Amino acid sequence: MGGGLAGAPLAAAVANAGGLGTLGIATPRQLRASIEQVRERAPGRAVAVNLLMPFVHRRHVAVCVECRVDAVVLAFGEKWGLVEHLRGAGAFVFVMVGTEKQARAAVAWGADGLIAQGRQAGGHLVGTMAALDFLPHALAVPGNRPVFLAGGIATAADTSAARDAGASGVIAGTRFLLTHEANASREYQRRILQADKTIETDLFGLSWPLRHRVIPNAATRRWCGNDGKAKAFPAALNAASRPLSVLGYFDAGALMRLQSPARPFFTPLAPVAGVPDAWLDSAALYAGETALRIGELTSASEAVKTLTPR
Ligand SMILES: Cc1cc2nc3c(=O)[nH]c(=O)nc-3n(C[C@H](O)[C@H](O)[C@H](O)COP(=O)(O)O)c2cc1C
Incomplete structure (x- = not known):
């Protein structure tokens, strides 16, 4: 979970509980500091980094290589022969895929493993089918490489x-978003716990107009049709803003201040801990369909236990 939601406290807690703690994308400097913190807090455990490809700069890659991260999860694309480069540096490289075609591309890039994403997932979506329906299609592609769901x-x-x-x-996102260690706004977490539906939309698409799953708020009620799709004005603005992603990932939290349910200007930024509650009605409240089944905030170690069959 990028944008500051999944930092060292969450990744280290997951790692210490026996999972693969994964740091979300941040600035290269923050990423390096977070990797070092996970290593301190979870000695001897693997550390993974998610590279959100539309916003990845070569400096992110250099940090992963220099810090010798154990695993990298590439999502939403590939460039520069990155899979081979990271594998050469000793990382186990997962690629997240949502179609058989994407699975074949990932294998051609040299991926060590695939993450098959279902459409009910929270956040940005490559998934086009329910996870368990897609799984056999994904399993058919990579030979004996592991496929995670x-x-x-x-x-x-x-x-x-x-x-x-x-x-x-x-792989779980929403379950870990609803933990004490996630760096999410408490009001965001509270709204997810109370949600009675999620929607697939493209509204929060400034610079990155890819489908994503959120819970509804004033912005989606004002600017989305019944099918969740952004209305013409914000959709056109999002499409026109696509070239902005070349700026790469930077700390753009202040932009959220400019958002309002009344203006069709919606960035992909998620509400991290400490943002004013008033911003929640104009921000992307990413959550998967499991939000409807998760009843409380827990510690990350409790969440790992909950996910682990006895
Ligand atoms: C709040 C949130 C943020 C996410 N951010 C990212 C991200 O930065 N990169 C990424 O590859 N996937 C991201 N995802 C998607 C997850 O990788 C994963 O596919 C998804 O959470 C799985 O579905 P679940 O939410 O039902 O567990 C995010 C998901 C959520 C809920």
Whole structure:
């Protein structure tokens, strides 16, 4: 989970509980500091970094290589022969995919493993089918490389179902967003716990107009159609803003201040801890469909236990 939501406290807690703690994208300097913190807090455990490709700069890659991270999860594209480069530096490289075509491309890039994402996942979506429906398609592609399942994983029973269907492991986002260690706004977490639906939209698409799953708020009620799609004005603004992603990932939290449910200007930034509650009605409240099944905030170690079949 990028944009500051999944930092060292969460990744280290997951790692110490026996999972693969994964740091979300941040500025290269923050990323380096976070990797070092995970190493201090979870000695001897693997550390993973998610590279959100539309915003990745070569400096992010240099940090992963110099810090010798154990695993990298590439999502939403590839460039510069990155998979081979990272593997050459000793990282285990996962690529997240949502279609068979993407799975074949990932294998051609040299991926060590795939993450098969289902459409019920929170955040940005490559997934086009329900996770367990897509899994056999993904499993057919990579030979004996591991395939992990993402989307709809909130309990040990979900993990067992994924494993029984052939997944080597599971990836969870929303379950870990709802932990004390996630750096999310408390009001954001509270709204997810109370949500009675999620929607697939492209509204929060300034610089990155890719489909994403959120819970509704005033912005989606004002600017999305019944099918969740952004209305013409914000959709056109998002499409025109696509070239802005060349700026790469930078700390753009202040931009959220400019957002309002009344203006069709919506960045992909998520509300991190400490933002004013008033911003929640104009920000992307990413969450997967498991939000409807998760009843409380827990510690990350409790979440890992909840996900682990006995
Ligand atoms: C708040 C949030 C932020 C996310 N940010 C990212 C991200 O930065 N990079 C990425 O590859 N996936 C991101 N995802 C998607 C996850 O990788 C994963 O596919 C998804 O959370 C799995 O579905 P689940 O939410 O049902 O567990 C995010 C998901 C959530 C809920």
